[in-house]
Amino acid sequence: MFCRQPLLLVLVTGTLLALLRHVISHGTEADKGRRKVVHVLEDESGAVIVQTAPGKVVTHRGGSITLPCRYHHEPESSDPARIRIKWTKVTDALQFHDVLVALGRQQRVFGTYKGRVELEDAGPGDASVIIHNVTLQDYGRYECEVTNDLEDDTGFVSLDLEGVVFPYHPRMGRYKLNYREATEMCRQQDAILASHAQLHKAWLEGLDWCNAGWLEDGSVQYPISQPRDQCGRKDNPAGVRNYGYRHKEDERYDAFCFTSNLNGKVYFLKRFKKVNYGEAAKACQRDGASIAKVGQLYAAWKVQLLDRCEAGWLEDGSVRYPIVNPRARCGGPEPGVRNLGFPDKKFRLYGVYCFRRDRASGGAQWTRGAPTSTSASPANGTRSI
Template structure:
């Protein structure tokens, strides 16, 4: 937990009636994508430092690059730059922080998984922004920018969002078999992370309808209902994201809602003359210079590649699925989505296979945000039992 003296100092400033004028030129509401605000500060030379960060959130995708905007102003203006400390941390919980980057003058340090990916933007005096390259799923979240001089410090927050897709997941052992930690591992095994409430809510707004409750990253258990029905909490209840609240992470068991983003590679259906069992499917992808695809990779391909294939195929977890962008009667219903046919016998049941081939060289994304080509077709509608 962080304790700062700045609040006490500012209180003294008010009590002593020291003039403080802060004028902000506001931007319109469409600045949600992370553009900076222009800040004009008039002070009396008390040594104060004022930090301004991005309104709303900044958005990118996995593998891209993004700037976390943060600017500061301090008095007196001629303070030695080597005495200014810039520190970035990620807020991992209400009272927990993960160190990302710190700079004191010319000395800089990057921590842990951010090494080699995070750099100070250095776009002139007062710029404390950092650039994150090769963004990962785990980079999603809330960041704190703290600037400190000899007299005082101030902080601001930046929310980093990722374009992606939410999908429900349960393992071969069946529904409601995962505690929180097992759900977290299950999503990671499928090239994903546990979804946040805001990600699930956005998926519901886009039409997601799923009748089974699942863990979210904050430890709550929820599920989205677009079409109320008796099998899913009564037909006369309103549509929305149903919330069971925060549950016991070790003892209680549910499914999981996972989130994944753009791929550094391509998912494809391997064309073969005959169908294969699970073991043969793995070997077939390897012979083709690929690996068998994970569930999260198939969802990402459906969302970003617009992969549309009306042929069922093996995936790495032993499930059989296929992606539909343009619904038609012979391909499982009237809605786009990834169809799930369950977990058949791996030895005796024969299907096609979906493979994943990673790009040889990763291409960094641009700092500007990107709109998904599936904006109006990202629904995942299920039947009354919650099965795809």
């Protein structure tokens, strides 16, 4: 009786070591590939196992992108016609928005995704979806759920967009916007409220701004690259300062907006004389375009490398100009979009930046399931002056 216990312990230990070696070797082999897969959840029955790509998939507005998701069964004994696939977008506030539901050959797409989303259907076990003509609002986290009768598993994929973050306040002045108004202001400027991840990335690229602004999750933050007393004390370290989550109706701040690739072109309208705001808007219309929005000018600066040392009117009544290659006569040593504020619309005279939309709004060329980015950005980041 006493001899059987050590033998049993040896057998159990040997089994665990063998299992551990299998897990380690499996992880090592997966690490060798460029596109890793991870088991998000696996219960003891092993009926359904979902695999998704770790990290983020990246595209830009107007492109197409595949959100990868695969599944398999252990043992492999499931009828494909009884597999239910559901894609959902999950917001930071834990709100769920249906994207696509498929059962066998039947599919249903919801809301703004109609006509733009389809299953990749690249073979057995493929639950990936393709999003065409990606919009700014598509940015975020998605859940892939696969159900077989009573067994289910889920995985998550984050969709990121190439683009630029910019601070914004309206003509009425700084710290005038509650959360809802900040959201609307960004929308009017061809943008969305930035996420914390987008603002943090912009800070890493050099964005320095001393006024706090709303972010998409309802928090209020601001990025400081060069600490100084008027921006939270000089002896505080550089970073993204965070006021936390604020009351969305009662409290008022500026906004940090995010925009991405343009489905068109921003250009400075060449004229022999400068004009007031009303004349500027009409001049763009006569040229078959519209007066550019702030977000469109930032996107043109970031993506199209628009560099123009001439101030011009924008749609919101502000006057700005984009600098990629800094020079002494163009407003300082750093690249950025220079802002001259909101001059009198009737009596102040400037040039104008126009926006002409592409006739075919698809943007860059994309291969099914394999997005290729064509955007570029200034080497010195997104510092705004």
